Amino acid sequence: MSLTAVCSFDIDSEGRHCGYIRIGDSTNSSGWAYHSLPITSVKNGAGVRLLILGGNHGDEYEGQIAALDLARRLQVEDVRGQIIIIPVLSLAASASGTRLWPDGTNFNRVFPGKVDGTIAEKLAFYLSHDLFPTCDVVVDMHSGGRSMYFIPTSNMGWIKNLPLRDVMARHMLSWKSQYHMIGGDQPSTNPDSLLPGDVVRQGKAVSTGEFGGSGWATAESLEVIRVGLENFMRGIGVYIVGKESVLSDFGKIIDSRDPLSFVTAPAEGIYENTVDLYDHVTAGDIVGRIHNFKQAGGEVIEVRARRSGIIAVIRGYPPVTIGDVVCYIGALYNDFYSFQAQAASEVVKQ
Ligand SMILES: [Zn+2]
Structure with missing residues (x-):
């Protein structure tokens, strides 16, 4: 048990419990305080232990709403095994509608955390050292936040651990969303510093998703995430109430592993999307325009696709600076098996 944080109830005990993860804090308003993060656990005998996380980034509300909903209604008789839910990891960021914590921390870049670090680092340490090792599966729900809007998808990274990759592919498909997205590593980013x-x-399965964005939640995105999460929980045998709610038995795959998938802003200005989600483009097509708002009579700059494929992400709000991602284009496959065949042929060529 780490010294960084404690759960206000015995997390291994049977039944339904709502309480807090408490992390020692010292603030202007209280010298001896606890950062108190709501957590719910519902346990019913032996079985899979699932950890569900929302609000890794503060302005991604779809996962927070789905997790808050589930935490409110989940009963002991609904569960075989255990479901632990932390609906809003980045509390202050969620309250202020920002991706980052008020001190500028990106919670999804501080893993495995620090035992004597900031509150964010201590929380990451607690998750990494106390919770992840005891769980069989972790769910980490994201969206585009204020700056981006994604086609709602369950996702996975195309990891090198082959047996774990197979498990995670099965998990991704079990959400039964119409589209699933497979990504690679973000440039200049240590993948181990991310929660997933x-x-x-640690050799554990993590299921993620990008369920919309723009800093707000729609009926469409919430339908995908709510129904998808139930499908996923039933798929791993931890949620035993009701029938499987099918969104799609044959989800399409968006392959975004190629770094050329990213389109970035070449200049500061006001960005105009000239394509919509689900549109198909070829390399060289115009996907957006940047309006210079600081120079009288300034030119409009056209922004072009660097590859062909489906528009999976558009800009969520218009102000941009050089290097901001404004669009994301993936290769589209009709099903996972066509994608897998393509990925296998890449391995043969290497
Ligand atoms: Zn996120």
Whole structure:
């Protein structure tokens, strides 16, 4: 048991419990305080232990709403095994509508955390050292936040651990969303510093998703995430109430592993999307325009696709600076098996 944080109830005990993860804090308003993060656990005998996380990034509300909903209604008789839910990891960021914590921390870049670090680092340490090792599966729900809007998808990274990759592919498909997305590593980023990367580093399965964005939640995105999460929980045998709610038995795959998938802003200005989600483009097509708002009579700059494929992400709000991602284009496959055949042929060529 780490010294960084404690759960206000015995997390191994049977039944339904709502309480807090408490982390020692010292603030202007209280010298001896606890950062108190709501957590719910519902346990019913032996079985899979699932950890569900929302609000890794503060302005991604779809996962927070789905997790809050589930935490409110989940009863002991609904569960075989245990479901632990932390609906809003980045509390202050969620309250202020920002991706990052008020001190500038990106919670999804501080893993495996620090025992004597900031509150964010201590929380990451607690998750990494106390919770992840005791769980069979972790769910980490994201969206595009304020700056991006994604086609709602369950996702996975195309990791090198082959047996774990197979498990995670099965999990991704079990959400039964119409589209699933497979990504690679983000440039210049240590993958192990991300929450999902830390789970994978420990040899555990993590299921993620990008369920919309723009800093708000729609009926469409919430339908995908709510129904999808139930499908997923039933698929791993931990949720035993009701029938499987099918969104799609044959989800399409968006392959975004190629770094050329990213389109970035070449200049500062006001960005205009000239394509919509689900549109198909070829390399060289215009996907957006940047309006210079600081120079009288300034030119409009056209932004072009660097590859062909489906528009999986558009800009969520218009102000941009050089290097901001404004669009994301993936290769589209009709099903996972066509994608897998393509991925296998890449391995043969190497
Ligand atoms: Zn996120």
